[in-house]
Amino acid sequence: MHVAVLGGNGKTGRAVGAALARAGATAHPLGRAAFGDLPAALAGADAVHVIAPNLHPDEPAYVATVLDAAVAAGVDRVVHHSVASPYAPAMPHHLGKAVAEDLVRRSGLRWTVLQPCAYVQNFVPALRSGGDLEVPYAVDTPFGLVDLHDVAEATAAVLTTDGHAGATYELGGPALVSVADVAAAAADVLGRPVAARRTDPEAWRGEGLDAREQEWLRAMFAYYDRHGLPTGPLPLAALLGREGRAPTSLRAALARDLAGTS
Secondary structure: OEEEEEOOOOHHHHHHHHHHHHOOOEEEEEOHHHHHHHHHHHOOOOEEEEOOOOOOOOHHHHHHHHHHHHHHHOOOEEEEEOOOOOOOOOOHHHHHHHHHHHHHHOOOOEEEEEEEOOEHHHHHHHHHOOOOEEEOOOOOOOEOOEOHHHHHHHHHHHHHOOOOOOEEEEEOOOOOEOHHHHHHHHHHHHOOOOOEEEOOHHHOOOOOOOHHHHHHHHHHHHHHHHHOEOOOOHHHHHHHHOOOOOOOOHHHHHHHHOOOOO
16 A cells, blocks of 8 residues: 655654554655645555644645645545644634645545644653753643554554544543643653743743744643643544554653653
8 A cells, every 4th residue: 555645754744654664555755845746746646644734824725735636646545634622713723724624524535534632742852851841831731642653553544444434533642641740750751850830921932933823822822721632542542452552651652752861
C-alpha cells in the first residue's frame, strides 16, 4: 500500500510515516513544494493523510486543495488529522479544523477524521533542558494528553485496515491528566524536582509568531485556563487493541522520551 503523507516532514508526519512502514505500507512524505503540482505528487497513491501546517491562516482552503487534488489523481481514500474539540467557538484555529472536517465529509471520498488531543511530547523539550514546566494557563485543568507514537500507530491502523471509512475518532490518552501531573511524572522519571507554574498569558510572547498566531494561541490558553482539553480514551484503545497493544501511559511516554536526560 502506498500512502501520500501531506505534512510528512513535520513531527506528526514523520511519526505516521514510521508507523506505516512498520505496518508494511510505503509512506511518501510530501512537503509544501508538492503543492506546485499536487495531483501529480499524489498520482499512484492508494490513500492520502493530510495534516495542515500548525496555525495555518486558512486551513479549509488548504484541505480543499488536497481534496481536489486527490480527486484529480484518482485517490479515493483520505484521512484528515484534525484536533480534539474542533467545534469550540473560543478557539479560532480549532474552528478552522471544524470547517475543514466538513469539507472532508462532503468530498465524496472514503474519509476518516482523527481528533487527537495535545501530545505528551509537547512538554519534553522543556524537561530535557532541565527546566520546570511553565505554561500560560491553569496547571490543574484536565487534558487527555496523548502519546504521539500512539496517534501515529492508530493512524497507520486506520489507513491500512478496513472498517474506518466514515468514522470520526477522538484520540485521547488513557487517563485525564493536568500539567501538574506531567510535572509529577517527570520528577519521578528524572529523579529531580519539577515544578508546574502558571505564567501570565498577557506577558507571553510567542517567539517567531506573527500577531494573528499570537492572538489565536492566547485564545486557546484562555480556553485551557477554564476548561482544559479533556478527551476520552476508548477510541484510541480500540484502534491500538487491534494492533495488539494498549495506549501508553503518561509516565511511560515520558520515561521513553526522556531516557538519558539527567
